[in-house]
Amino acid sequence: MKKSLWKKDLYAGLFLLPFFLAYVIFTIFPIFKGLQMSFFNWSLIEKGEFTGFSQYIALFTDIDFWQSLWNTTLFVILSTPGMIILALLLALLANLNSKLKTLFRSAYFLPSILSVSVISFLAIFILQPYNGFLNNFIQLFGIDAEPFWLSNPVLAWVSIVGVTLWWTVGFNMILFLTALQDIPDHLYEAAEIDGATRWQMFKSITLPQLIPISRVILLLQVLSSFKVFAQILLITDGGPGTSTRPLIQYIYEMGFERYDLGYAASMSYVLFFILLVLSIIQIRAGGQGGRMI
Amino acid sequence: MNKIFKLMLILPFFLFVLASCSSDSETNNNAKIELDFWTLFGGGDLSFMEEIVEEFNNSQDEIVVNMPAIRNSDYYTKLVTSVAANRGPDVAIAHTSKIPELNSRGLTEPIDDFAEEVGLDFNEFTKNLVEGTNLNGKHYGVPIDTHPFIMYVNNDLAAQAGVLDENGNIIMEETPEGYIDFLLKIKKALPDKIPLAISNAGADPFRMWWAFYFQMGGSPIYSGDLSSPDVTIDREIAIKAANYVRSLFHEHEIVPLNLADFYQDFQTGRAVTMTTGVWATGIWETTEGLDFTALPLPNLFEQKATWGDSHTLIMPIKENTTREKQLAVVKFMDFVTDRGVDWAEAGHIPAKKSVVESQEFQDLPYRSDYAKVAEYVALPNKTAYGDMSKRVFEQNLDLAWTNRESTEKVIDTLIKDLENLVKK
Numbered sequence: 001m002k003k004s005l006w007k008k009d010l011y012a013g014l015f016l017l018p019f020f021l022a023y024v025i026f027t028i029f030p031i032f033k034g035l036q037m038s039f040f041n042w043s044l045i046e047k048g049e050f051t052g053f054s055q056y057i058a059l060f061t062d063i064d065f066w067q068s069l070w071n072t073t074l075f076v077i078l079s080t081p082g083m084i085i086l087a088l089l090l091a092l093l094a095n096l097n098s099k100l101k102t103l104f105r106s107a108y109f110l111p112s113i114l115s116v117s118v119i120s121f122l123a124i125f126i127l128q129p130y131n132g133f134l135n136n137f138i139q140l141f142g143i144d145a146e147p148f149w150l151s152n153p154v155l156a157w158v159s160i161v162g163v164t165l166w167w168t169v170g171f172n173m174i175l176f177l178t179a180l181q182d183i184p185d186h187l188y189e190a191a192e193i194d195g196a197t198r199w200q201m202f203k204s205i206t207l208p209q210l211i212p213i214s215r216v217i218l219l220l221q222v223l224s225s226f227k228v229f230a231q232i233l234l235i236t237d238g239g240p241g242t243s244t245r246p247l248i249q250y251i252y253e254m255g256f257e258r259y260d261l262g263y264a265a266s267m268s269y270v271l272f273f274i275l276l277v278l279s280i281i282q283i284r285a286g287g288q289g290g291r292m293i
Numbered sequence: 294m295n296k297i298f299k300l301m302l303i304l305p306f307f308l309f310v311l312a313s314c315s316s317d318s319e320t321n322n323n324a325k326i327e328l329d330f331w332t333l334f335g336g337g338d339l340s341f342m343e344e345i346v347e348e349f350n351n352s353q354d355e356i357v358v359n360m361p362a363i364r365n366s367d368y369y370t371k372l373v374t375s376v377a378a379n380r381g382p383d384v385a386i387a388h389t390s391k392i393p394e395l396n397s398r399g400l401t402e403p404i405d406d407f408a409e410e411v412g413l414d415f416n417e418f419t420k421n422l423v424e425g426t427n428l429n430g431k432h433y434g435v436p437i438d439t440h441p442f443i444m445y446v447n448n449d450l451a452a453q454a455g456v457l458d459e460n461g462n463i464i465m466e467e468t469p470e471g472y473i474d475f476l477l478k479i480k481k482a483l484p485d486k487i488p489l490a491i492s493n494a495g496a497d498p499f500r501m502w503w504a505f506y507f508q509m510g511g512s513p514i515y516s517g518d519l520s521s522p523d524v525t526i527d528r529e530i531a532i533k534a535a536n537y538v539r540s541l542f543h544e545h546e547i548v549p550l551n552l553a554d555f556y557q558d559f560q561t562g563r564a565v566t567m568t569t570g571v572w573a574t575g576i577w578e579t580t581e582g583l584d585f586t587a588l589p590l591p592n593l594f595e596q597k598a599t600w601g602d603s604h605t606l607i608m609p610i611k612e613n614t615t616r617e618k619q620l621a622v623v624k625f626m627d628f629v630t631d632r633g634v635d636w637a638e639a640g641h642i643p644a645k646k647s648v649v650e651s652q653e654f655q656d657l658p659y660r661s662d663y664a665k666v667a668e669y670v671a672l673p674n675k676t677a678y679g680d681m682s683k684r685v686f687e688q689n690l691d692l693a694w695t696n697r698e699s700t701e702k703v704i705d706t707l708i709k710d711l712e713n714l715v716k717k
Binding site for chain 2: 043044045046124128129130131132148150151153237238239240241242253256257258259
């Protein structure tokens, strides 16, 4: 009996080994390599001299760094509330006992399975001026306007946030939906016997029951929004000028266009540190028995 | 069950071992010299180059050139890292603008020594282009072409607008005002067409600015040492050139703002003229029903100039190469430049003078109309930062084209950013 258990563990280990190797080589090792790089003058091809903290110090006077960090933060601020509230509304809609339940569930989740390049080119196609779908649609209602969705800095943010919402809100919706279905029926039944209205039930049962999952979603959402990069690169390329360039794009430009991997690595570590602090705050704030993840 | 299970575990390892062996066994076939050739081409360019390589392989039986497919998007990153790791190709395509950077990292081999033995004579090339590959008296690349920024005219629409004379040539005075008058006349005659199609963000308006900056007699962007240059851009002229380009978008409203795809606008007959690189010639040619003329970008100011870059063949450093192999590389380079006419099909202007003068090239439609541009194209400055500064230029100039900042402020920030770029 014991022997077969040991054997089972061995088999499990063997199956895990390939992934574990890949994980060590492509994730764990680069994390430490990157930390090392951030302390050296490191070009794409060779390690230069040790620079200590000087690259970190240089960051503080780099306007482009601050601008792109602000752009990323702005994206987080703009997208996170929508990402949570809209996901909740959609989840409630998809949880209704209607005939369209399956349609709602799949329709809202469907965009999430598209790759970033597909949604970006769809967005460009829809948002382009003169013959784009959105502008033609607006003009159909007699509004004589030709908004430049991707070339005006304010509208460019609206477009990016809107596209990202449409693309990824489905994932959060699924998380909310599973939490909704986990709420025990007897709570509602008891409330019904007590004569509670639907709104009272929602306010006093549904919402409180959703708080733990909301925390998880908030944490995941903030982390992933801080990493925003690909859709902005493809839709506006950080433009007009650099007004929508997120931090990761600036890191990419520094590392792979200017071949300054050392500086790029130190910026990555600053971002890592920011995310670490935010995560700790959120997990701590989840206190009073509210375990996360 | 158990056996299948074990087999599944072992199989990947076998495959892995097999795969790592097989790459070694191919190299010794009949003692032919094998050369790896990397290019950044795609689409039409790629197939023309493939034809030339095949011709070369069939033309003799000592050298075989292999041309693996490399994705264009991160070509230079791949080239730089591979060469630095001694896994690079024997011969590769690089833009002239990129050679100083590759050179300053010690990744390229001078060619002069081998060229002499093979009989490749740099005097046979357009001087301007060879000059771009010459660093400190040595040639680090063999130019195969130049692809300048030029102008295309839709003949049918231009005739409708009344800007063609009886010979089908455009009626335009080559002055700053003359060019604008020409475009305004089109705008007036054909109000629902685009007089000039060009984007107001990114590479193309930057190229136009570059052309006019040098036409106005602007000083080189950088001077001095290759790897730690001084920024010597002429602020006043830079502003003047930016004002002129911006006036096409804003003051005169000749170019509609934020065109999503200005190539398509020209291709589908919505635009009367357009400006971009010569590579578009190949696209327009294969567009049914598009009757067009290709012309040099108008020289509106004191000097002749336009933006352009040039594809060259370079010999990356390689530790265990032999002189024999290096000579083979230069033989291949010589062959490719002689096949300039095939290459010109893509739209580029061949770099070898004899090819440009050949009847075969002169018989190609369109190309000969703009071939003279090669002599005065303003290539990017010789500096390790030439290629990297492109994004700096575009990000700053875009603010002028969208009219978000004054041109003075844009150029001042641009200069500051360029100085920061070369300081590191």
